[in-house]
Amino acid sequence: MTDATPPPQVVNPLSAGPDSTLLPQPCVLVIFGAAGDLSWRKLLPAVYNLNADGVLPANFAVVGFGIGAEGDPEEWFRARARSGIEKFSRRPIDEAHGADFARCLFYVSGSFNDSRAYQQLKAKLEAVDAQFGIPGARVYYLSIPPTMVQPAVDALKANGLVSSPEEQHAFTRVIVEKPIGRDLESAEAVNRCVANSFAESQTYRIDHYLGKETVQNLMVLRFANSIFEPLWNQKYIDHVQITVSEEEGLTQYDPATNEPTASRIGYYEGVGALRDMVQNHMLQVLCLTAMEPPYSLGADVIRDSKLAVLKCLRPFDENALEHSVVRAQYIEGEIHGHPVPSYRHEVVDFDSRHNIPIPNGTTTETFVAMRVFIDNWRWAGVPFYLRTGKRLPKRASEIAIQFKAVPNILFNQNQNVPLEPTVLSIRVQPEEGLSLRLASKLPGPKVRIYPVKLEFNYSSLFGGESPEAYERLILDVMAGDPTLFMRRDAVEAAWEFVMPVLNHWEHSRSRFLPQYQAGTWGPLEADRLIENDGRSWRPL
């Protein structure tokens, strides 16, 4: 186990609220790459919402850092924040709050490679500390390309911008965005270089999926309800399906002109669905679904339980690589009745617009399906089917626990029309909630069994709006709670698991890459993967 225990909280007898409340501590949030898309769409609206909710400390400010500002950098940053909030915030902007929020936004222009820029950043941070009574505490959010992580963390350390991990008031924490590397070797290199500047207890590897309410509710569902845990094993569960389906492709088009408006091809080409989704989000969700009960809610205790799942994943051998993993790429098709181009077309279009030499072809997968096994006592023999893809018919993510069928007696005698098995489905998006499919008798003199669904929907039942995942996660970093963040050993264990697949694909580049029409649920090969086991993908 890596030592990632955060330092003890600052003792303040006035800390209001119940004992279990972790309060965010005064600090400056420094956003690297603050001119970028993530900052605009997610981070600044998240911080604004936290501010308007009265959750952020009064001693708090945001300093943007990077290139891309125009004119007066601070005015530009404030205007940029405002437009992001207006467009993406879950709550509309309030003029009084907006003005007060803008007061604590600052910007330092500079390149991540330029030592002078870090000196300017340091001077700005000290000035902001004095203005807002901040005790020198920093949260660095690295919303930057992976290649820039090393120069950024090295420069932070070299310029005296990283405090000791034991420091309580003037703490330093760093948030590292995915992808952490593009394979095991590069992930280890990223982790090493971050570790040169920051202790593990100061490092927060973010996976926004883990901030979603339903994902957090997984542990509550399992360990706060006595009916599930006794059934949560190979004796009662037939299989588990984890699906992350997206209708979006890698390029956004203006519906009127059909001109591209935004593209992720630059990031995605050569990365693919396995690295983008499976290695991080899906394996993390798999861990929460399959882990043993932790003995406490301590951050490292939970993270140890998750790591144990990754360690028990059955490695892919040659046979499994051929029969348990399917990759594919979308070709042209239709989404919501609108024709959409193939992935290959999007790559060619992107490359030609950016004067990049156009390759002969692309073998980047936009769809992955796989069958994995967890070789431990609880899950022996239970397949976990994972599938994720772009340009599927709809945006939907869920974890479905399918229980074993009842014996073929009593109500399940007719083998031509077997009873639908009980399924517990946990929806992560778009409507967070869960449902339980049960068999029920239809009213009437005859015994007719029909499946019924008991539904629980977060937004309908609890009312109001759930905070965005980034809100929760930023708050956790400010409070020093790493529970929902990936530890170094878990990131590397996840890479270790997917490496045989990546290597296999790498060595068979010229071989057949299945295709699927945009707007369908993936290639036939994916259907065969599960149907060969006598099962089928759940319709979503």
Added chain:
Amino acid sequence: MIDATAPVDVPLSAVDRQLTEGLRELHDPTSAPMYRARMSNLVIYCDDESHLQEVEASIPQIVSVHPARVFLLVANDSSSSNDVRATVQVRRAGAGSRMAAEQVTLRGGPHGADHLPFAVRALLIGDLPTNVWWASRTPPPFAGPVLDDLCESAQQLIYDSLGWADPHRGMAATSAWLSRFEREGEGGRWRVASDLNWRRLKYWLRLISQELSPAVHPGALDTISEVLIEHGPHAVTQAWQIGAWLASRLDWKIQATKFKKGSEIGFQFERPEHGTVRLRLDRLEEGAAEIRRVKIACAACGELGSLDFTSTGDGRLAVQPEEAGAEPRTLSEPAQSLVEMVAKQLSDREPDNIFREMVKAAHVLVQASIH
């Protein structure tokens, strides 16, 4: 599509049937079926019919945040009979929602208060938590057996000390009542009491706590020499609660009390290590029922000075430090209507030890001020 059924008077024995009928009535045949959404039983006790009407207007907002089977109770009905009369209504938990919330109004007649808990008991949904909102202006310690009976199977009692006619008497009685009322334990028999007035202070306490924190102003907590709390004429309990909170959290021991000009009460405390602290509660002549200002004299960052906390009046609290060039530090104080606070309090059932300690300290302060 209708958002609520018309209220229907039914015998007590027919309430459940009528609720089911109401659900059917709400269902629009052209759209998906309606669901009952019930996170808890919410029993609301009102002083009289006009108070009931006032509270009833807030039900849609409460159930949109916390869907519940709502029981509205009033004892002093104008009818001559002491029998409990039931009126049933079903409404969507928000416009266009597929979730339906149920409301049962129970009127007890001039001497019917004693019958109300019996009527409610039969209609509670057994598997759900029961919350009692004591909307009455009578402080719970003086409510008598009707409150005890209503709370028999409740997990939470919500009350509001804001409207108490004699806040000193109410606060003096709360400590003993609270230790009798609250219970811990197994078998689902635990019970907590929550004062909405305490909830109102959440953002004040947060800002004071942050600014006095050793991280922000080292040494400030140990050097507090004077606290002035200015409050609107009807925010007496809030002021006492902040004072009692500081005293209980910082372990101040009361030494002396002095009165000054009727509107101000002054206390002197001894700090744990050494030194004394003066606490002044100043009731302003006019203004809303809220805290207006908290001024704390202390040695922040080694220099004697004060931290001046005020309400900016536009949804924020501010503190202006005395250091040169320092920006005011602000904290959003989201508007909290009574209804919103009730709705949020319903799912906030964690025992609050800080509240309990504050109530005990408030009791000591009130006793000291009386003797």
